[in-house]
Amino acid sequence: MTNYRRSRIAGATYFFTVNLASRSQALLIENVAALYTSFSHVQAHHPYSIEAFVVLPDHLHAIWTLPANDNDFAMRWRQIKSEFSRKFSPIELRSDSRRSKNERGIWQRRYWEHLIRDDTDFARHVDYIHINPVKHGLVTRVADWPHSSFHHFVKDGILPGDWAGGAVDTALPRGERR
Numbered sequence: 001m002t003n004y005r006r007s008r009i010a011g012a013t014y015f016f017t018v019n020l021a022s023r024s025q026a027l028l029i030e031n032v033a034a035l036y037t038s039f040s041h042v043q044a045h046h047p048y049s050i051e052a053f054v055v056l057p058d059h060l061h062a063i064w065t066l067p068a069n070d071n072d073f074a075m076r077w078r079q080i081k082s083e084f085s086r087k088f089s090p091i092e093l094r095s096d097s098r099r100s101k102n103e104r105g106i107w108q109r110r111y112w113e114h115l116i117r118d119d120t121d122f123a124r125h126v127d128y129i130h131i132n133p134v135k136h137g138l139v140t141r142v143a144d145w146p147h148s149s150f151h152h153f154v155k156d157g158i159l160p161g162d163w164a165g166g167a168v169d170t171a172l173p174r175g176e177r178r
Contacts, residue, residue, distance in 0.1 A: 006074070006113055007113070007115040008071040008072075009071055009115065010066065010068060010069055010070055010071040011065070011066055011067060011068040011069070011071075012065070012066060012071070012115055012116070013051065013064065013065040013066075013115075013116040014063065014064055014065075014066075014073055014113055014114065014115055014116060015061070015062075015063050015112075015113070015114040015116060015125040015129075016060075016061065016062045016063075016064065016073070016077070016111055016112065016113050016114075017059060017060075017061050017111060017112040018059060018060050018061075018062075018077065018081075018107070018108075018111040018112075019058065019059040019107070019108040019111070020058045020059065020106060020107060020108065021106060021107055021108050022058070023058045023059070024058070025057065025058055026057035026058065027057075027058070027106070028055050028056065028057060028058065028059070028060060029055060029056065029057050029147060030057075031084075031087070031088075032055055032147055034084060034087045035055060035060075035084055037083075038079075038080045038083040038084040038087075039080055041083060042076055042079045042080050042083065046070075046072075046075065046076050046079070047067055048064045048065065048066050048067065048070075048073070048076060049064065049065040050062060050063070050064055050149070051064065051065055051122075051126070051149075052125070052126045052129045052130070052149045052153075053129065053148065053149045054129045054130065054132050054133060054145070054147060054148040054149070054150075055147035055148075056132060056133060056136060056138065056147070057138075061128070061129045061132060062129075063116065063122070063125055063126065063129065064076075073113065077111060081106070081107045084106070085106045085107065088106070126153075127164075129148070129149070130142050130148060130149070130150040130153070130159075130163070130164070131164055133145035133147075133148065134164070141162075141164075141165060142163060142164045143161055143162070143163075150163070
């Protein structure tokens, strides 16, 4: 198994981007309830806090905070992906490598992870998450995308309902991928 160089700090907060293997599908929003169930089941057995999220047709972004004594976000993602994938009949094309590892072909193997460094970094990534549906042309207003923590931020009085109503900068800090 490949050992990627990743930050592994117990109790830390991380930003993630997780993609479907086929970026032309809309599997995530077409099955968003199943995705949320997968998150909930894993969270019940391996707690973590979801600080912000957005689910788009072919990828998702999330910010998680892990428990103080835990740094294993990789196991959580593996279980979420696996549980979600088991909800579907295996009809996708799989490479020999995926077959030999008994993997489905729904998700990309890798994902992007970034250690949140401070409050400014956290705020920039939350903003990026919330503006993402606008950036991808799925809606014209952040408030119109239903699969986002933006609505929780509005409900909790953290953001106004018309946040980002005008032109916005959708860039991440230099060097970070989407």
